[in-house]
Amino acid sequence: MSAEKPPHATAPRLSDVARAAGVDVSTASRVLNGDAGHRVAADTRARVLAAARALDYRPNPIARALRTARSHTLGIVVPQLDNPVFAQVIIGAESAARARGYSLLIAHVGPDAASGAEVYTRLAQAHHVDGLLAASLESDAALGAALARAGVPAVVLNRRLRAVPHHVVFDSEAAARIATEHLLALGHRHIAHLAGRPRGYNGRHRIAGFRAALRSAGVRPAPGLVAAAGYTLEGGARAMQTLLAAPVRPTAVVAATLLSAAGALKALHAAGRSVPGDVSVVAIHDAEIADMLYPPLTTVRLPLRAMGARAAEGLIDLIEGRCVAVAHVLAPEGLVLRSSTAPP
Amino acid sequence: MSAEKPPHATAPRLSDVARAAGVDVSTASRVLNGDAGHRVAADTRARVLAAARALDYRPNPIARALRTARSHTLGIVVPQLDNPVFAQVIIGAESAARARGYSLLIAHVGPDAASGAEVYTRLAQAHHVDGLLAASLESDAALGAALARAGVPAVVLNRRLRAVPHHVVFDSEAAARIATEHLLALGHRHIAHLAGRPRGYNGRHRIAGFRAALRSAGVRPAPGLVAAAGYTLEGGARAMQTLLAAPVRPTAVVAATLLSAAGALKALHAAGRSVPGDVSVVAIHDAEIADMLYPPLTTVRLPLRAMGARAAEGLIDLIEGRCVAVAHVLAPEGLVLRSSTAPP
DNA sequence: GTGAAAGCGCTAACAA
DNA sequence: TTGTTAGCGCTTTCAC
Secondary structure: OOOOOOOOOOOOOHHHHHHHHOOOHHHHHHHHOOOOOOOOOHHHHHHHHHHHHHHOOOOOHHHHHHHHOOOOEEEEEEEOOOOHHHHHHHHHHHHHHHHOOOEEEEEEEOOOOOOHHHHHHHHHHHOOOOEEEEOOOOOHHHHHHHHHHHOOOEEEEOOOOOOOOOEEEEOHHHHHHHHHHHHHHOOOOOEEEEEOOOOOHHHHHHHHHHHHHHHHOOOOOOOOOEEEOOOOHHHHHHHHHHHHHOOOOOOEEEEOOHHHHHHHHHHHHHOOOOOOOOOEEEEEOOOHHHHOOOOOOEEEEOOHHHHHHHHHHHHHHHHOOOOOOOEEEEOOOEEEOOOOOOOO | OOOOOOOOOOOOOHHHHHHHHOOOHHHHHHHHOOOOOOOOOHHHHHHHHHHHHHHOOOOOHHHHHHHHOOOOEEEEEEEOOOOHHHHHHHHHHHHHHHHOOOEEEEEEEOOOOOOHHHHHHHHHHHOOOOEEEEOOOOOHHHHHHHHHHHOOOEEEEOOOOOOOOOEEEEOHHHHHHHHHHHHHHHOOOOEEEEEOOOOOHHHHHHHHHHHHHHHHOOOOOOOOOEEEOOOOHHHHHHHHHHHHHOOOOOOEEEEOOHHHHHHHHHHHHHOOOOOOOOOEEEEEOOOHHHHOOOOOOEEEEOOHHHHHHHHHHHHHHHHOOOOOOOEEEEOOOEEEOOOOOOOO
16 A cells, blocks of 8 residues: 555565464475465464465575475577577477476577587576486487486486486477378379488478378389488488489479578479479478468478477476376377468 | 595595595695685695695585675576577687686577566575576566666676676677678669668667768668568568568668578578679678578678677776776777678 | 684484 | 464685
8 A cells, every 4th residue: 555665676585475474484494385284374374475476476496496495497408599480489498488387498409519518408407407308419428427417306308218217209200291182182203301310309200201202102112212401401402402403303392491491492492393383392390481481381380389289298297206108199280371382 | 546446436525545645635725715815834834735636636516605695607598599699609608617716507489578576686686696697588678677677797798788788799889880881882872771670779779880881982871771680581581571562772782690691591592682793792790601592692701709708807806896987888899801792 | 834613504314 | 363483505704
């Protein structure tokens, strides 16, 4: 009511609440933390709650962290922040973490990932994160070792590691199958695949889905119609050029990711091919840029935010001992039809 | 040498270092913090340093934060993470902060920004950030009030606020001038401008630069050749459609930002106009997507990472009392010639 | 030049 | 059911 605050009001502490409620700080602490074991008298609890509200009390997370050795902070490591795919994952993870009272510290490591490994230990030791979300690109062995050294629970995104049981992955095989079946349904028979990293988790599975769809349709995949394109614009462009120079030329392409699809479009334009007139292109992954490309790109949408969210929730469950294993395989959300695919 | 670590080794504390060096914790603390006031004997300092290195000691930032009431954490608020422009700013801010021993907590608020204001107080109160970097889009008044309420130093990015003296902005007028002069040099005379938010800080200045360049070249800007496009794909497309329906049709367009340029390209393709054959397009801001569009977009590059870095450094100076005002105006880095501009 | 001691704000045994 | 007490790991007066 009469907001008679001192000019340089300092934030109210728990002891202020306790004094206002006429109880000890320990009692106030119990009430405010909803301590299940100890029962508190109803009127005491009400008085404390009222005092806390009246003072607009916010617990000091730093003091709490020091005492409990829990920072309520998660760390996520991504290779490059300026990638729409990772941006979505981060958004999903951040909302989920915040909803559970955790905050998210973001660290990005170059895709070269020479220094990648130490980021994990830095987050764990210097920033005292309670758990790690790993989306970086170093080798399985290096990542496994780095996470082990970090000494906190970790969930790996987008691949499976022998050394770290917890993961959230996409059903990449299904995604590639959906993309390929779309092209088959349009009548294409000479279909190429711009793979990411063929030895990587997603690379393998997308190739498998691509081949499976062809097989089911009775199409024998021509050798040389799978090219490694990596996850970059340049890689996609280069791989597409190779494909265009091959003896049997594809009428359609399944790109493993958005950036390589953009590179493929660039190469096709440069070669004077029309899309989808001469070549149809479909990409796995969806983001706003799909709509900015020319022509707007048909894609298979994968639940990126959900990946971030499930990983964060799983990690928090792990940290709080509420579960012992996190393993999600997320299904594709479906085909997003735009203008880059048509009958041959 | 003989790494005889206990199985569940807990992190070494300052007291461990002190004991190993045969000194008191207070002395160890002085050495490790390079306390200027107190002089420490050279050999004592050497022993402490050696012990710290031998034990691989890392100070516990949480304990330090509790004691000093400094979290060494900065908060940055951006509208949408999945925008290449903000991603670059964040990367710049993060590196600069890390280099100075600070970490960066990222919060994103929807562009609607209804809830935008409370994010600042949440970061300040609940996360105890030492300072704020504000890149969100709410009204000047709302942002000023929110930052005042947060009660920590703040630097505003990309605009100037009466209420908050500290800012880092681009020389938007120069950027628009460079873009417009490029088109004039190519021989264009009917040049349109896809403005962002015409009342906003950047919007105003970009319009001013656009007009100034035309004036200097003796070209009278036709009315109706400045359209508000906002900062989105749809906005750009809509504004371009309007321009195409206008009585005097432009042969070239200066777009205030990448996304609206992408929208303009979309609208031009839809209308069957060729770029740059019928219409040239140049955008302010540069990022990888400029190279993915068709045709690859000529842009004026602005130092995005530098903006993040300067803002973070200035904020840290403010926090540590090393300076009392931060005000940077960053010059454009120049024109990036790609394929979307040509003589009329 | 170095050590002793207090305490940042909070939680969690343990006592009463 | 509530209060007393002891710290979490660190910094910082204040003595010596």
